[in-house]
Amino acid sequence: MKLDSYLKESNKSDEEKFEDFVLSVKRDCKPWLSAVSKCKRKTLVRGHHPKNDIELITTRKDRRPRDTDKPLHKSVNKEFKKTFGWKVRSEGVFTFSGRIVGGYGISSGIVFPVGKFEFVWSKEIEDFFMFTSQKIGQYKPPGIKNSKEEQEYREKWSRNVVKKYNDKDLCKALNSTSEIVIKCDKYWIIRKKFLLSIHGQNSDIMASKMVDDFIENVLL
Numbered sequence: 001m002k003l004d005s006y007l008k009e010s011n012k013s014d015e016e017k018f019e020d021f022v023l024s025v026k027r028d029c030k031p032w033l034s035a036v037s038k039c040k041r042k043t044l045v046r047g048h049h050p051k052n053d054i055e056l057i058t059t060r061k062d063r064r065p066r067d068t069d070k071p072l073h074k075s076v077n078k079e080f081k082k083t084f085g086w087k088v089r090s091e092g093v094f095t096f097s098g099r100i101v102g103g104y105g106i107s108s109g110i111v112f113p114v115g116k117f118e119f120v121w122s123k124e125i126e127d128f129f130m131f132t133s134q135k136i137g138q139y140k141p142p143g144i145k146n147s148k149e150e151q152e153y154r155e156k157w158s159r160n161v162v163k164k165y166n167d168k169d170l171c172k173a174l175n176s177t178s179e180i181v182i183k184c185d186k187y188w189i190i191r192k193k194f195l196l197s198i199h200g201q202n203s204d205i206m207a208s209k210m211v212d213d214f215i216e217n218v219l220l
Contacts, residue, residue: 014053018198021054025188025219028114033219039171042215043098043208044111044180046189053194056114058186063090072132075154079162080120088120088165089128092181097174098208108192110211113184121173121180122165128179131161 026033036042064073073089080088095111125131173180192211199210 014194014198017054018194021188021190022218024056025112028186029112029188031116032113033215035170036174036215037220039174041097041099041171041174041208041212043174043211044095044113044182045098045192046093046095046109046111053191055189056186057189059091059093059184061091063092069132071151072154072158075151075158076161079155079158080165083162083165084118084120084167086118086183088181088183092120092183093187095180095182096178097176097180098211099175099177109189110192110195111182112188112190113182114186114188115184118167118183119170119173119180120165120167121176121178123172123176123178124164125161126176126178 064070077087077089080086086092093111093113098110195211195214199214
């Protein structure tokens with residue numbers, strides 16, 4: 001499908017921005033595009049609302065938790081580092097498949113990792129924050145006598161949680177409703193509302209399929 005078919009009644013500046021974006025993603029995101037070319041679903045959605053319609057963002061490597069228990073955050077990161085070689089909760093970009101109903105809304109962003117990337121996800125844990133919120137009693141159980149016992153229990157709990165994650169089967173991850181954490185130095189993000197408007201749509205209905213089609217027919 002030609003790029004022109006996606007330029008519906010947009011002003012010239014929007015067309016130019018979009019054309020530049022397509023060229024940039026094709027140039028910068030080859031490993032990601034190659035990986036998702038094998039998958040039925042190809043879209044990563046991020047709840048972060050981009051300031052601009054299109055942005056190139058440098059990934060933070062020192063993310064600190066706002067709501068997650070800080071000792072737990074540190075303990076889980078330690079286990080992720082042992083298992084996968086990186087601190088998933090501090091160094092990752094948190095995304096979901098476009099399969100998620102509503103895809104975070106029309107102002108959310110579609111993510112394209114730049115260059116080499118890694119990922120982890122879990123079949124059992126759809127959202128780490130929600131999981132820890134629901135299971136808080138399990139890593140701070142009653143009967144703990146001192147800080148050493150609490151630390152030992154927390155480390156055991158973290159090991160058991162990290163065992164539920166894997167870094168395989170990207171296509172299965174994209175076909176799930178689980179959080180997919182991406183490790184990359186940078187990523188392109190395009191506001192979903194902007195992409196829909198370029199395609200001549202203003203509704204979020206069927207947005208996921210439209211974005212998958214865009215990736216399949218224009219970027220690949």
